[in-house]
Amino acid sequence: MNNLVLQANNGILQITINRESKLNALNRETLTELHEVLASAFQDEGVGGIIITGAGSKAFIAGADISEFAAYSVEEGRDLARKGQDHVFNFIENANKPVIAAINGFALGGGLELAMACHIRIASLTSKMGLPEVSLGLIPGYGGTQRLVQLVGKGQAFEMIMTAEMISAEEAYRTGLVNRLTEPDELIFQAQELLKKIMTRSPFAVSSAIRAINAGLRDGENGYEVEINEFAKCFDSADFKEGVNAFLNKRKALFTGK
Secondary structure, eight states, X not given: OOSEEEEEETTEEEEEEOOGXXXXXXXXXXXXXXXXXXXXXXXXXXXOEEEEEESTTTEEEOOBOGGGTTTOOHHHXXXXXXXXXXXXXXXXXXXXXXXXXXXXXXXXXXXXXXXXXXXXXXXXXXXXEEOOGGGGTOOOOSSHHHHHHHHHOHHHHHHHHHHOOOEEHHHHHHHTSOSEEEXXXXXXXXXXXXXXXXXXXXXXXXXXXXXXXXXTTSTTOOHHHHHHHHHHHHTTSHHHHHHXXXXXXXXXXXXXXX
């Protein structure tokens, strides 16, 4: 990988966007590498959860690499957004394993969109977030106009997108954009600890929960119906049988994800 650093430890895969001189801006090559790594991780039984962060202390991801698409046509712009959403952003949101964004600095534009696609966001107290696209004559194209509304509400999303201003980590926490705040030197540790806790639960059930939660946010899908079906499927899983047996016998469950 030219733009990613991978670290695996005790079932946790940490993916670091490693373009520090460019404030970890997302270019096409980085997005391609992200898709390849994520696709492998989602199928790897040895990976229980994923952390995505940025190299250095200045930026998580300070947006997309503008130089790559400055001269794009309408069709090229449409293709850029569609492929990015399908291969990375929606791909993360619909993962079968928990993905946590560890926001260690500026999370702007495509960087904030990537963080919003993750299931959980933990931010350094020194981080800043925003969607500055309208200052370039653009709008967010990687799902930002949709996920921001889901996380902070319509009014706050309008203000953030239309003013293009950054907000502080404290404001992001207050509005629900991030789940937790931490000191910069505790960021990765906190993300790891949260994943470790999730990984003690049933992987089969966690995957089902992701599908059910996401279904309620999609047009044309009945989230309640998806929840019923996912709930029912759990009864046929080895994890359910193990969980119930462990509960009745007052011991720790040993889940397999099956």
